[in-house]
Amino acid sequence: MIGFSCYLSEPADEQQTAYLKQMQQAGFTGVFTSLQLPEDDPKTLRQRLNHLITSCHQLGLAVVADISLASLKRLGIAPRDCSGIEALQLDGVRIDDGIDMTTVAALSHTMGVALNASTLSAETIDQLANAKANLRHIEAWHNFYPRPETGLDPCWFQQKNHWLHTLGFKTMAFIPGDAQQRGPLFAGLPTLEPHRGLLPLAAYLDLKRLATDHVYIGDPQLSPRSIAAFQAYTSDQVLLIQTQTADDRLYHLTWHNRPDVAQQVVRLAEARLEHIFAAPEPHHTDERPRGSITLDNTRYGRYAGELQITRCDLPADPKVNVIGHVAPVALPLLDHVGPHQALRFKQ
Template identity: 50%
Template sequence: MYLNQPLTATRIAQMEMMKSAGFTGVFTSMHIPEDDPQQYLTRVRALGKACHELNLQLTADVSAAGMQRMGIDINDTAALTKLGLTALRIDDGLEMAAIARLSRQMPIALNASTISPEDVQALTAANADFDHLEAWHNYYPRPETGLDADWVLAKNQWLKAQGFTTMAFVAGDTDLRGPLHAGLPTLEADRKAQPLAATLNLQRHLAVDKVYVGDSVLSPARCDQFKRYFNDHILQLSVYTMTDALVGPVWHNRPDVARDVVRLVEGRQQIHQLAPANTVARKVGAVTIDNDRYGRYVGELQIVKTALPANEAVNVVGQVADADLALLPEIGSGQAVQFIREGEGN
C-alpha cells in the first residue's frame, strides 16, 4: 500500500479482501518527497490504524534521513509503534550496531542483495537478534531488470544459513503500479507470471520464506485462488469445459505422482461408462476422461502436464486456461484440485 494517495474506503476494502485470502502483512514505503513529509506522516498513521484493526503487520521501507524529515528518530521504537509500524525495512543509512540494537526491539528487514559476510559478523558482534532479522529482496519496476532465479536461490541459501528470514515480491495481476505499469516482481521471470504460481515457486524452489505482492492488490479471482489454497489447501484451476460435472467438486491427485498427467482419483470412482467422443490430441492443460475403450480404466480423470497424442480411448473434455498452466507442476501428492469456469471466479 503506497502513500502517494490517501487511504480510501476502496483501498481498505482491498486490504480486507487480501486479509480474507490469507495475507498477513502490508508493506509500504516512507521514502518521501522533500516537500511532503507531514502528508506522508498523516497517511502512514491512517494505514497503521487500518492494519491494526485488521490484525495485519505493517512494514515500512525507511531511511534515517527520511524519518528525520518527519521529525521522528529512527531509533525511537516507541514513536514508530505509535505510527502503527510493526517492522522496518532499512536499505541504508544505519550502522550495523544501530540495526542490531533495533533488532532487539522489533523485526528489522535488510536489503537481501547487499548483505555481506562482514555485515553478518558486525551484527553478530553487536548481539543482533537474528530471530528478528529478515532479508528482503527488492522489486524491479523496469522490465528486464528483475533478478535471475539461480542467483536468488544461491543468495537465499546463504542468507538462511546465516539465520535470516527471506522475502521476495511477486507482481499483481490488476491495477499495476505506475508509472510503468509493468508489475513489481523480484524475479524477471515473474513479471507476467500467474501470482499464485510465482508465489509457490518462490517458496518451494527458491528458499523464500515470505512473499508480498508488489502491486497494491490482486483481482478478486486471483485473490480467491490464494484463499482456497492457503486457507483450504485447494488448488483452483480455471477451465474451459462443457462438462458440468467437472466444475465445483473437489478432486484429489493420487499419492503417487505421475510424470505426464495429474491423475484425479475420484474419476474412476464416479464414472463407470462413457462413450468415445472428442478423442483428439491432448495439449498441456487438457482435461481428459478415459472412455469405454480403455476397459477397467474407464472414468480415469486426468490433467495433462506434457503434450500427448490423440488416443481413441481418451476423451478431451476441457482445457485449463493459459494463465493457470503454470500451476500444474505444483500439483503434488494428494493435492486437492477444484475446477472453476474461466471468467466465473469470485
C-alpha cells in the same frame, strides 16, 4: 507469512479499508508500505501512515515500512533516533540507504528489522554481531524489480536463500499483482524475472519451492480471481484451476491428485473410485496439448472413466476423449500439483 503492499501515494478511504479486510479474510497476515515518496507532503504522508497502521492493527495485520536516511529526514526523524522510528508504531522496518548498522542493531531489540537479502554480506553480519544486535529479530528481504529484464535469476536466488538460512536468517521475496500495478512502468513488481506477468498464486508457490519464508505481493492490488485463489489455498490447500469445458460435472467436486504422481498427467483419483463418469464412447479424441482435460473412453477397458489433466503436450489417442482445457493463465499451477493435492475447477 504471506503479505501484500499498500502504498501511501493514495489517500486512505473506504475502498482501501475494504481491500485490507478482504485480503485479511483471504489469509494474508502482513502489509508492506514505503515511506520513500519524495513527491508527497511529509504531513500528509504521516497522516496516511497513521491511518494505515491503525486499520491494519485492528485487523491483526502487521505493517513493515521501507525506510532510508532521506525518508527519515523528511519526516523530521534524526538518523540515529531509534525512539523516533519506534514512535511510528510500525511492526518492522526494511532498511534502505544511509542507515548504519549501529542503528539497525539498536532497533532490532524493539522491532523486526529487514535487511537487503541480495547485498547482505558476511562483513555486515559481523558488524551486527559486534553491535550486539538481536539477530532473531533480523530478516533478509529481497527487492522487487520494476524494470523488465532486471529481476533476479532463480538459481542465484535459491543459492542466496540457502546461504542466508545457514546463518539463521528468514527470507522474503515479492511477487507481482494482476490488477492495479505500480507506476511509473506498470510492469509488475516481482523479485524473480520469470514471475513477471505470471499468475500470482503460481509465483507464490514457486517462491515456496525455492525455500522462501515470507512472500509479499509487490503491486498495489490483486484481482478478485487471485484473491479467491489465495483464500482457497491458504484456508484449505486447494488449487483453483480456471478451465474451459462444457462438462458441468467437473465443477461440483473437490478433486485430488493420486498419491503416486505421474510425470505427464495429473490423475484425479475420485473419477474412477466414485464411478462419477459412466464409460463414455469415443468422442473428440483430439491432440492433447498441455492443460487438456481428458476422459478415458470405452476403448481403454478398465481405465474407462479416468479423468486426467495433461502436464505436457501429448498426441491424440483414440482411447482418450478431450473434454476441456485449463485456461492459459492457470497452466503454471500444473507444476505444483503434487501427491494428494486438492484442486477445484472454476469457469
